[in-house]
Amino acid sequence: MKLHPIVEAVTRRIVERSRAARSAYLEQVDAMAARPPGAQSMGCANVAHAFAGLPGADRFRIVEQKAPNVAIVTAYNDVLSAHAPLSRYPDILKDEARLQGATAQVAGGVPAMCDGVTQGAPGMELSLFSRDAIAQGTSIALSHDMFDAALMLGVCDKIVPGLLIGALHFGHLPTVFVPAGPMTSGLSNTAKAKVREQAAQGLVGRKELLAAESAAYHGEGTCTFYGTANSNQMLLEAMGLHVPGTAFIHPGDGERELLTRQAMRSVLAITRAGRFAPIGRVVDERCIVNAMVALLATGGSTNHLIHWVAVARAAGMVIDWDDFSALSAVVPLLARVYPNGSADVNQFQAAGGPGYVIRELLAAGLMHGDVLTVHAEGLQAFTRIPQAEGGRLLWREAGASGDQSVLRPASEPFSATGGLKLLAGNLGRSVIKVSAVPEDRHVIEAPARVFDSQEALLQAFNDGALERICQESAAGGVVCVVRWQGPRANGMPELHKLTPPLAVLQSKGFKVALVTDGRMSGASGKVPAAIHVSPEAGCGGPLARVRDGDLLRLDASTGQLDALVDEAEWHARPVAPMPQALQQANSRGFGRELFAGFRRHALSAEEGACTWL
Incomplete structure (x- = not known):
C-alpha cells in the first residue's frame, strides 16, 4: 500500500x-x-575490574574467545x-x-x-x-x-x-x-471507576474503596x-x-x-x-x-x-x-x-x-x-x-478482530481520526484526549474557577463549592483551571485524582472541563481536559492571567482554547506570581530539594520537558 x-x-x-x-x-x-570492543581496547586493570565477579568460563569467553x-x-x-x-x-x-x-x-x-x-x-x-x-x-x-x-x-x-x-x-x-x-484481569476498569466516583461522593467508605482497588490491582x-x-x-x-x-x-x-x-x-x-x-x-x-x-x-x-x-x-x-x-x-x-x-x-x-x-x-x-x-x-x-x-x-x-467492540479494521474504525487533538488560543497551546469524551462535551464554554493546587480543587468539591458554582452559572457549568503544575513549577505531576470529582459533576448534567499546565496521563477520560498548557504559568504563561469568572471556551472540534476576555484588557493584565508558600512547599521534603536543578532547567512540555538540553 x-x-x-x-x-x-x-x-x-x-x-x-x-x-x-x-x-x-x-x-x-x-x-x-x-x-574496537572495550575488552580489547581497555587497559588490563580496567578489564580485570570489569570481569572480576564473573565465573572463569565467562571471562574466558570474553577475553580469549572475544x-x-x-x-x-x-x-x-x-x-x-x-x-x-x-x-x-x-x-x-x-x-x-x-x-x-x-x-x-x-x-x-x-x-x-x-x-x-x-x-x-x-x-x-x-x-x-x-x-x-x-x-x-x-x-x-x-x-x-x-x-x-x-x-x-x-x-x-x-x-x-x-x-x-x-x-x-x-x-x-x-x-x-x-x-x-x-x-x-481483576475487577473491571468500569467497576473500579464507578466505586471511585461513589467514594468521591461519600457513598462508600475507605474499606469498600480499598477492597475495589485491591481487586483491580491484584x-x-x-x-x-x-x-x-x-x-x-x-x-x-x-x-x-x-x-x-x-x-x-x-x-x-x-x-x-x-x-x-x-x-x-x-x-x-x-x-x-x-x-x-x-x-x-x-x-x-x-x-x-x-x-x-x-x-x-x-x-x-x-x-x-x-x-x-x-x-x-x-x-x-x-x-x-x-x-x-x-x-x-x-x-x-x-x-x-x-x-x-x-x-x-x-x-x-x-x-x-x-x-x-x-x-x-x-x-x-x-x-x-x-x-x-x-x-x-x-x-x-x-x-x-x-x-x-x-x-x-x-x-x-493476527487474523480478523476477535472482538469488534475492542478492535476494528482501518476500513471500519471507531472514528476516522485519532484520539488526540491540539488546542491553541490566548490561553496557550495544549492537548486534549478526545477518544473517551462524549461528543456533546467536545465544546465547553463556562466561567473559570482558578485553583493553585489540585488539593484546593478537591477541597472545593468536598465543600460543595464547585457544584454551587455550576448551579449558579448561566452556562450550567465551570471550567476548573489548575495552574502552577508545569515542569518548572513543581515537576508537572499527574492530576489523576481530579478525574472522579469532575466526572461526578458531569454525571449530574453540568458542563465541566479542566484546563491545566499539569498532566493527566492515560487516565484522561470522559471529562474534557486541556492539559500540558504551554507556556506554563510558572514561566509567565497565560494561565497566570486567568481570574475567577472569566468566560473560557474549550472547543475540541475547532482546536480552540481561549479566555473570552477583551483583548486589550487581557494583555494589560499583570501576570500573577506563583504564591511564595507554594514555591516553598514544592521544593522541600520527599527529596524534592535534589531536583531543584531539574525544575530550573526543564524545557516546556511541548519540548519534551527535557532537563539535559
Whole structure:
C-alpha cells in the first residue's frame, strides 16, 4: 500500500527540521561503532575490574574467545507490580547467553517509581523528572563501555522512555527491550471507576474503596488499563524494539520465558551478523512517526506527547505537537480500551493486540514498512502473535478482530481520526484526549474557577463549592483551571485524582472541563481536559492571567482554547506570581530539594520537558 500523503509529508517535515542535529547524532553513532570492543581496547586493570565477579568460563569467553558481552539494564523493584517479574530475568538471560556462546552482565539498575502509588502525593512531583534520572542511570550503566549490545528491562510510565533516551545516547549498541506483560484481569476498569466516583461522593467508605482497588490491582504484571505503561509497550512494538508480539503476554504464561530468551538471541543475532542495526539507526524519523501513528490509532496516553518528543531529541530529531495534530487528522481510531472504552489490555490482546493494529496500519499506508527493527524480517514480523508449541516459539497471523467492540479494521474504525487533538488560543497551546469524551462535551464554554493546587480543587468539591458554582452559572457549568503544575513549577505531576470529582459533576448534567499546565496521563477520560498548557504559568504563561469568572471556551472540534476576555484588557493584565508558600512547599521534603536543578532547567512540555538540553 502506498504511504498516505500526510504521513509522508509529516515524515519529510521532521527530516528537514532535524537534518543538522540528526546528521551530527549519526556521526557520533558511527564513530562509536568503529572503535574496537572495550575488552580489547581497555587497559588490563580496567578489564580485570570489569570481569572480576564473573565465573572463569565467562571471562574466558570474553577475553580469549572475544565473544559478545551483553549489558542488562534493569528497572526491577517489587513496589511496581509490572516490574516484580524482572527479578528472575537476569538469570534467565545469562543462561541463554551462555547457551549461545556469549556472556551477559547486569550493567546497572535504574530507579522505577509507581505513579499509582504516588498519585496525589508529594512523591508524584518527582515522577516526570524520574524519566531523565533513569536516562542518566542507563548512561552510567553503559558507560563501563565493556558491552557489545544491550537489553533494557522495564515496562512502566517514565521507565521505558528513560531507558530509551539513555540507550539512544549509546546509539551504537544493538538494543532490545524486554517487558514482563500485564497482570490477569481483576475487577473491571468500569467497576473500579464507578466505586471511585461513589467514594468521591461519600457513598462508600475507605474499606469498600480499598477492597475495589485491591481487586483491580491484584498480582504481578502491568495494570490492565490502557495508560502510559501499556501505551509504552504498544509504541515499542510499533518501533520494532521488542521481540515481536511480546508486549501483552502475561508474566506467568508459557510464552513469557521463551520470549525473554528470544530477546537475548535477537540482540546477539544483530551483533554477530554484522547487520548494522544499532538502536541509533533503528530509531529514525520513520520509526518515530510509526510510534506516533500507533499512539493515535489506539487512543494511547497523552504523556507520550511529552515523552516521545524527548525520545526523538535524544536521537537528533525534532518533533512537535503540530506533527501529532496533522497525523491525528488522518489516523483512524482502531481500538477501544479503557479509559476510551470498557475493555482492558487482556481483551485487547485477545482481540488481536498490537499485531492486528500494526497490520491494519501498514495495509492502510499509515505506517512506514521499510524500517529497520530488531527482527530480521522488519516490521512485518510485528503483525504476528507469538505462541508456544512443544517448548518452541511460533508466530501466527493476527487474523480478523476477535472482538469488534475492542478492535476494528482501518476500513471500519471507531472514528476516522485519532484520539488526540491540539488546542491553541490566548490561553496557550495544549492537548486534549478526545477518544473517551462524549461528543456533546467536545465544546465547553463556562466561567473559570482558578485553583493553585489540585488539593484546593478537591477541597472545593468536598465543600460543595464547585457544584454551587455550576448551579449558579448561566452556562450550567465551570471550567476548573489548575495552574502552577508545569515542569518548572513543581515537576508537572499527574492530576489523576481530579478525574472522579469532575466526572461526578458531569454525571449530574453540568458542563465541566479542566484546563491545566499539569498532566493527566492515560487516565484522561470522559471529562474534557486541556492539559500540558504551554507556556506554563510558572514561566509567565497565560494561565497566570486567568481570574475567577472569566468566560473560557474549550472547543475540541475547532482546536480552540481561549479566555473570552477583551483583548486589550487581557494583555494589560499583570501576570500573577506563583504564591511564595507554594514555591516553598514544592521544593522541600520527599527529596524534592535534589531536583531543584531539574525544575530550573526543564524545557516546556511541548519540548519534551527535557532537563539535559
